[in-house]
Amino acid sequence: MTADQQQAKLVLEGLSKQYGNFTALEPTSLTVRNGEFLTLLGPSGSGKTTLLQMVAGLAEPSAGRLLVDGADWTYRPVNERGMGMVFQHYALFPHMTVAENVAFPLQMRKLSAAEVRSRIEETLRKVQLEKFSHRFPKELSGGQQQRVALARCFVFNPNVILMDEPLGALDKALREHMQLEIRRLHKEYATTVIYVTHDQEEALVMSDRICVMNHARVEQLGSPHQIYANPETLFAATFIGHSNVLKGKRDGSDGEFARVRTAGGTFCGRDMSRNQAGEVALVVRPEHMRIGETTSAEFDSVRGRLTDLVYVGVETRLLVALPDDSILTLRHDAAGEIPSIGQEIVTHWPKAAARVVA
Ligand SMILES: Nc1ncnc2c1ncn2[C@@H]1O[C@H](COP(=O)(O)OP(=O)(O)O)[C@@H](O)[C@H]1O
Ligand SMILES: [Mg+2]
Structure with missing residues (x-):
């Protein structure tokens, strides 16, 4: 037993x-x-x-x-x-x-x-x-x-x-x-x-x-x-709390991480999926995404355009459109200046915080 x-x-x-x-x-x-x-x-x-x-x-x-x-x-x-x-x-x-x-x-x-x-x-x-x-x-x-x-x-x-x-x-x-x-x-x-x-x-x-x-x-x-x-499926990742989703295809692995090729670039994340489906998604919680460039190998980054600011009381959320029209939600860092709509934005996140789900 x-x-x-x-x-x-x-x-x-x-x-x-x-x-x-x-x-x-x-x-x-x-x-x-x-x-x-x-x-x-x-x-x-x-x-x-x-x-x-x-x-x-x-x-x-x-x-x-x-x-x-x-x-x-x-x-x-x-x-x-x-x-x-x-x-x-x-x-x-x-x-x-x-x-x-x-x-x-x-x-x-x-x-x-x-x-x-x-x-x-x-x-x-x-x-x-x-x-x-x-x-x-x-x-x-x-x-x-x-x-x-x-x-x-x-x-x-x-x-x-x-x-x-x-x-x-x-x-x-x-x-x-x-x-x-x-x-x-x-x-x-x-x-x-x-x-x-x-x-x-x-x-x-x-x-x-x-x-x-x-x-x-x-x-x-x-x-x-x-x-x-550690959501194991795309559904679990998006039904519970908010997840930023970058859809793509598996593209081998990079050390401890699985690689996902998306329209906006190739990114790394911890593989949570229970099958080897080719079509996968990289998911990242908004609190792990920061605005700005980084050159550190521990991070991935993507470039997009600010399309909207949403004030929800405890924070302001930034909606950022990627070239493939998918939308990321970022939290605005209280200390930083709020960017203006239409502005180009780079966001980065630790590879260790990204999850690959099917
Ligand atoms: N007595 C029934 N006869 C036919 N279909 C049913 C019956 N009861 C439930 N279903 C169907 O089974 C599915 C699951 O229903 P249910 O368990 O009530 O869902 P939930 O509680 O998650 O909303 C639904 O598509 C529902 O229409
Ligand atoms: Mg019910």
């Missing part, structure tokens, strides 16, 4: 889903570690909900297996899985008060009245709703309703919690507040969480690991830092 399997809570072995001829999820294998916060991140239609529903027992896999604590749960009925679930639409019982909603999963599990009372009290305190226990859902704001849904989920201390875009209906400020709230609840209850979002910032803020999905497949699985610093 590998270390990963020892601390495994859930193991997916080639789990896939077909709807007729349509593949909603390609055969997928991954391990969710005990107690971790794992986020499925990808654009709409990438298969996130499909994967989550097969873990929940709400959809039947077309092939593959799901193991929970080492036991085969592939076809176990949903009501025997005891997993907590929170969805975008809170699905609270409208005719029940907050306290009654939160009590529901405990009563299903036949806990004593005293135990139910003390657990409701504790959980409502943790989501800061203790003063609202006698209200009905319609008397609460969207954010408060979603906190009731979270309380109703955490209250029975499920060993796995599945959340599908639970903050999707909330405005930005509330969403950011709730992200931290869910993170805190996850730490307090030490539960294994699988969380679905299409919002990369949300995934970076909340997750121990991110599973990047696109076109019914897992593109990359790793910590937020691993994925940001």
Whole structure:
């Protein structure tokens, strides 16, 4: 057994889903570690909900297996899985008060009245709703309703919690507040969480690991830092944070680096791609690109023309067009003078900061 399997809570072995001829999820294998916060991140239609529903027992896999604590749960009925679930639409019982909603999963599990009372009290305190226990859902704001849904989920201390875009209906400020709230609840209850979002910032803020999905497949699985610093595919590099992309063809190697021939020149970078595809891209994060010439062999540089300045509060971004019409985004160095639009600009970056992806 590998270390990963020892601390495994859930193991997916080639789990896939077909709807007729349509593949909603390609055969997928991954391990969710005990107690971790794992986020499925990808654009709409990438298969996130499909994967989550097969873990929940709400959809039947077309092939593959799901193991929970080492036991085969592939076809176990949903009501025997005891997993907590929170969805975008809170699905609270409208005719029940907050306290009654939160009590529901405990009563299903036949806990004593005293135990139910003390657990409701504790959980409502943790989501800061203790003063609202006698209200009905319609008397609460969207954010408060979603906190009731979270309380109703955490209250029975499920060993796995599945959340599908639970903050999707909330405005930005509330969403950011709730992200931290869910993170805190996850730490307090030490539960294994699988969380679905299409919002990369949300995934970076909340997750121990991110599973990047696109076109019914897992593109990359790793910590937020691993994925940001070492994306393995062009999709991962551009979906999480901004990447400057220079498309080209492989052109051999130069010591520890792979070389890529692009319209604007031949550049070096660390090879992250998992195949030897000829068509590749060199990706560089904006924070690694500096304005100005350099002759050092540790750097690559390219020449372009400033087409726009974008002020985003914390910084000003420079949009630089290359001869092949691709656009680079640079951060303006606060100390330097802001160049004028139309001006020719040279930018350089360390070869060690560039990644080659396919
Ligand atoms: N019951 C279904 N029947 C047919 N196609 C479906 C069904 N459920 C989902 N799909 C398709 O499977 C793909 C993945 O869907 P989904 O897992 O919901 O994506 P996501 O949650 O990432 O937005 C989509 O193209 C969707 O239209
Ligand atoms: Mg979905």
